[in-house]
Amino acid sequence: MSQQHIPLSVLAEDGSSVDGFVRAVSPLAESLVQILAEELNIKFSYFQHNCSANTCYLRLNRYPTCPFPSKIVGLLPHEDPSFFTIVHQDHIEGLQLMKDGNWISVKPNSQALIVNIGDLFRALSNGVYTSVKHRVIAAEKVERFSVAFFYGPSIDAVIESYATPPLYRKFTFGEYQEQTMKDLKEAGEKVGLSRFLL
Numbered sequence: 001m002s003q004q005h006i007p008l009s010v011l012a013e014d015g016s017s018v019d020g021f022v023r024a025v026s027p028l029a030e031s032l033v034q035i036l037a038e039e040l041n042i043k044f045s046y047f048q049h050n051c052s053a054n055t056c057y058l059r060l061n062r063y064p065t066c067p068f069p070s071k072i073v074g075l076l077p078h079e080d081p082s083f084f085t086i087v088h089q090d091h092i093e094g095l096q097l098m099k100d101g102n103w104i105s106v107k108p109n110s111q112a113l114i115v116n117i118g119d120l121f122r123a124l125s126n127g128v129y130t131s132v133k134h135r136v137i138a139a140e141k142v143e144r145f146s147v148a149f150f151y152g153p154s155i156d157a158v159i160e161s162y163a164t165p166p167l168y169r170k171f172t173f174g175e176y177q178e179q180t181m182k183d184l185k186e187a188g189e190k191v192g193l194s195r196f197l198l
């Protein structure tokens, strides 16, 4: 597969479809974060302080056709490292979610958006919101595209469980990213939030 990461701050307001997507999804992300934060009594100012067009980004995913779809995964199983992610997929099946130990296929719908809670909201909400493990399977005959909008903070943002007793120790987003890189290098996979369990 190929991926392109674009920080929102470098997107030109050029009327392109990527620009249009960001302009439609950014206010949606702001509304969602207000609703999710209010449920937990977390102040919206926390997100206003830590998240901006310099810290949120788009990922453009392209999954080329694959002659051995049963042997090759399009995108490896992972939880997103953001507060949450808003995904727009095309009409090709491929995205799967882990539920009760089984992979469940998400019915493709190019008229709908998918919202995935990421590890940071899981930690902040003390596990009330759950980051769902997902992957993308490869397809033999058709190419697939998706766009993911990652609502995340700056590297110095402090992530602290809002409830007591906390399930996770306090950490910065920078620490989380460093740990992820280390795990990818040493263990070959992302271990994720369980590294920060108390």
Ligand SMILES: O=C(O)CCC(=O)C(=O)O
Pocket: 059, 061, 075, 080, 087, 089, 095, 134, 136, 145, 146, 147, 148
């Ligand atoms: O392609 C998809 O449907 C999901 C993409 C995704 O999970 C990601 O970019 O993190």
Ligand SMILES: [Fe+2]
Pocket: 078, 079, 080, 085, 134
């Ligand atoms: Fe993802």
